[in-house]
Amino acid sequence: DLTLARPSPSPPPSPPAPPSPPLATVLPFVITGGCAAADQRAINVLDGVEYTAAGYTASGAPYYRDSSSLYYIYWDPDCNAGGEPAAWIVHNGEPSTSASSDLDGDGQCKFIAYIDSEDSSSPPLGTNTWQVLCDGSFTDNDLTLARPSPSPPPSPPAPPSPPLATVLPFVITGGCAAADQRAINVLDGVEYTAAGYTASGAPYYRDSSSLYYIYWDPDCNAGGEPAAWIVHNGEPSTSASSDLGGDGQCFFYAYIVSEDSSSPPLGTSTWQVNCGGSMTDNDLTLARPSPPPPPSPPPPRPRLPPPPTGH
Numbered sequence: 405d406l407t408l409a410r411p412s413p414s415p416p417p418s419p420p421a422p423p424s425p426p427l428a429t430v431l432p433f434v435i436t437g438g439c440a441a442a443d444q445r446a447i448n449v450l451d452g453v454e455y456t457a458a459g460y461t462a463s464g465a466p467y468y469r470d471s472s473s474l475y476y477i478y479w480d481p482d483c484n485a486g487g488e489p490a491a492w493i494v495h496n497g498e499p500s501t502s503a504s505s506d507l508d509g510d511g512q513c514k515f516i517a518y519i520d521s522e523d524s525s526s527p528p529l530g531t532n533t534w535q536v537l538c539d540g541s542f543t544d545n546d547l548t549l550a551r552p553s554p555s556p557p558p559s560p561p562a563p564p565s566p567p568l569a570t571v572l573p574f575v576i577t578g579g580c581a582a583a584d585q586r587a588i589n590v591l592d593g594v595e596y597t598a599a600g601y602t603a604s605g606a607p608y609y610r611d612s613s614s615l616y617y618i619y620w621d622p623d624c625n626a627g628g629e630p631a632a633w634i635v636h637n638g639e640p641s642t643s644a645s646s647d648l649g650g651d652g653q654c655f656f657y658a659y660i661v662s663e664d665s666s667s668p669p670l671g672t673s674t675w676q677v678n679c680g681g682s683m684t685d686n687d688l689t690l691a692r693p694s695p696p697p698p699p700s701p702p703p704p705r706p707r708l709p710p711p712p713t714g715h
Contacts, residue, residue: 424466427460431457433552434455435450437450437534438451438536438545449496449517450517454470454471461478461479461501462502463524467479467498467499476498477495478507479521484510484512486511490524491519491521496516515537517534519532519533519535531547533546565607568599568600568607573597574595574668577591577592578591580677580680580684580686590635591677596618619636620632620665620668624646625652625654631662631665632661634659635656658676660674672687673687674686
């Protein structure tokens with residue numbers, strides 16, 4: 405007996421995979437932990453390193469890279485296409501976006517760290533035990549993946565500098581204990597008036613010859629020196645944030661360390677002054693100029709002679 409029957413209908417096609425979310429919505433994370441013993445590669449890759457989404461693999465899983473684009477974290481359904489469990493992997497190569505498994509294409513399971521996971525949506529956040537290559541062998545290590553701390557709010561804009569005409573002049577006296585013509589020219593009985601503002605908002609001053617300047621520098625060589633008021637024979641930069649002399653050095657006639665950028669210290673203070681080629685402690689006095697004397701009264705008007713009397 406023969407039985408004839410219609411073939412079973414083909415199963416309906418699988419529904420298409422849902423589209424991956426826009427890459428901009430895939431949040432970054434920071435990984436910390438590294439290896440228990442110092443291991444520079446683990447420090448570079450796994451300790452305090454931020455990873456951001458870089459794309460999607462063929463499975464629809466996002467993959468991530470660090471800022472150097474040297475290291476990647478991705479989900480591989482089977483790291484050697486030989487039946488290995490799915491895992492999130494840290495590797496020094498970008499994964500294939502078309503292969504269904506063995507995403508690094510080497511037929512092996514060689515990487516810096518991994519954790520088995522069936523969840524392809526994200527590597528596990530929080531603290532979890534990963535297998536990490538430390539000093540040449542895989543060991544259990546706790547790694548923590550957390551969202552980056554939010555950026556601090558921007559600093560409020562600096563208040564506008566006061567009109568330059570309102571910045572009062574001063575006269576500096578003191579110079580050097582021994583006669584030093586340059587110190588006399590710059591620091592003894594010399595009036596300085598406001599000439600402008602530097603990038604920090606501090607006023608700077610110049611003498612009447614426009615050869616010498618007094619200004620506040622947050623760091624005179626951009627190498628970590630303390631902020632100071634400086635007497636120099638060059639106009640300071642109005643755009644640089646430090647090393648306003650632009651020479652990478654701290655060479656000047658005089659200086660006084662100060663965090664107050666609003667004005668050099670008025671009154672008598674101990675400055676470091678270049679006297680005879682070496683810096684020495686010297687008291688300099690900064691004071692407001694003496695007010696001009698009041699104008700002389702007009703001379704009295706001559707008295708007119710009395711009119712003549714009639715006869």
